[in-house]
Amino acid sequence: MPRRERVREELQPGGPLEPVHLPLVTPRMLLRTARPVDAQALATVLNDRSVSRPTLRMPYPYTLEHARRFATRNPVQVSSGEALSLLAFAREGGELLGGIALREFDWRDRRATLGYWIARRHWGKGLATEAVEAVCRAGFRQLHLHRIEAEVFSFNPASARVLGHVGFRLEGTRRQVARKGVRWVDSQIYGLLASEFQASARVPGR
Numbered sequence: 001m002p003r004r005e006r007v008r009e010e011l012q013p014g015g016p017l018e019p020v021h022l023p024l025v026t027p028r029m030l031l032r033t034a035r036p037v038d039a040q041a042l043a044t045v046l047n048d049r050s051v052s053r054p055t056l057r058m059p060y061p062y063t064l065e066h067a068r069r070f071a072t073r074n075p076v077q078v079s080s081g082e083a084l085s086l087l088a089f090a091r092e093g094g095e096l097l098g099g100i101a102l103r104e105f106d107w108r109d110r111r112a113t114l115g116y117w118i119a120r121r122h123w124g125k126g127l128a129t130e131a132v133e134a135v136c137r138a139g140f141r142q143l144h145l146h147r148i149e150a151e152v153f154s155f156n157p158a159s160a161r162v163l164g165h166v167g168f169r170l171e172g173t174r175r176q177v178a179r180k181g182v183r184w185v186d187s188q189i190y191g192l193l194a195s196e197f198q199a200s201a202r203v204p205g206r
């Protein structure tokens, strides 16, 4: 492994996310917090309707100013424990590939909510599955979460498939939960328990 990959980012001592060792390393990716230098790549990749439309929060158009604000805020979000929000970069070549976050932590019941995206030109290569697996592993093994949940719009079967690969189960439908253009759309809630994740070993080395 190149030396660069072994550099550990320090999370705030005593913060709730301190047990997570960053960067997370997967077979093809490094997952780390954003740096100011990432803003241009982030703005390029996220200013894409096909990436933002299926998400709950992403603005569109996504400007360089959005990206700069994210790059400034993101390390603070992570070190304060607000969200384990990471960008995914190719281990070979360093290209920005995607983003993933655990947020809405409920430490009493040890729950969190998962969201993610992958750059359009890299869809269909298994990258989301790889990132989701790595972040769920950190959530269950290092943060000792009991449950991780995700919400997927009904028009997003690819995302449902990613969750299925990692062991998430469909738990229910929120009807007409959001308006996309002129249409109201449903979403599906998926949940994964720590015990189910351990039982669904898929990626080598877990």
Ligand SMILES: CC(C)(COP(=O)(O)OP(=O)(O)OC[C@H]1O[C@@H](n2cnc3c(N)ncnc32)[C@H](O)[C@@H]1OP(=O)(O)O)[C@@H](O)C(=O)NCCC(=O)NCCS
Binding pocket: 050, 051, 052, 054, 055, 056, 115, 116, 117, 118, 119, 122, 123, 124, 125, 126, 127, 128, 129, 130, 150, 151, 152, 153, 156, 157, 158, 159, 161, 162
């Ligand atoms: C959803 C998303 C993250 C998937 O990323 P990805 O790296 O392409 O995902 P993976 O390659 O790991 O897996 C995608 C799976 O969906 C399948 N798939 C793709 N399009 C599909 C479709 N229209 N219908 C059914 N399955 C589909 C792929 O074949 C693959 O399944 P397989 O591994 O069994 O072949 C990506 O499309 C994306 O960023 N979308 C926009 C943002 C988004 O939707 N975020 C999630 C919000 S809940």
